Amino acid sequence: MNIEERAERPCVAVSVEAPLREWGRVNALVPEVFAWLAERGIAPAGPLFYRYRVAGDMDAPFVVEVGVPVAEPAEGDDRVLAGTIPAGRYATLTHHGHPDGLYGSITRLQREAADQGLEWAMEGEVLAGCFEFYLTDPEVEPDMDRWSIELAYLIR
Template structure:
């Protein structure tokens, strides 16, 4: 499957930002319930799929946000941040299957970018927009081998 280029509007969200290695990834996944609980306590309806926003990788430590899109900008409280996915063009590729294999999709997107001369919006190792959105609801699709995850990288203007 080939990536597509999509123009996207800015999308408000709330998130918790953390840093972890892959060996510590359980602490990242543990933030999902906290983010959903925060929006539920405030009566805010999610406006899209749960996502991870990757900012950078230093050694084996990944700087990441666990977030949920919301209909409009929301003030955070220090732990939970209000933010917005940046508008712009994104290279988008669907990952079908277990999240443990998502690096294959990252590699395919990187190879496509190199082959086509597409530049991702990265400055000094920091991504302007690198998102992994979980489109499958585990309550509806319990088998991770059947999950669909959208990988979207912002393309440099």
């Protein structure tokens, strides 16, 4: 685990509520976000991310945003949210391998943070900055066992 200070970054995202058993609905938002950007001539300014607002499980829904950083603030619409990746101190850890193995890396990050007395930033009952950044472009590396995914959690 590393601790990093990060600046605020503009982004766009689509929000969805889905339990793990319906995760295909979450993944289906990826091409929608990139199509929305392309229609507006906006280039991504960083890797695809999943931002978790509320953690769920197989039956209880997660509240998650599927998004992309952009260079300049954009104007959203009735489907796509324009927002920011918040500034602050983040606990980070990079997962190498298939996304199905993320649970082990998330557990490790949470354990190491707890061992150091760190707590995640919250906005009421909602996580303020809990991100998975997909560092590997699936068009360049289609083998998910070779992917790298950065976990970045905003610290209170």
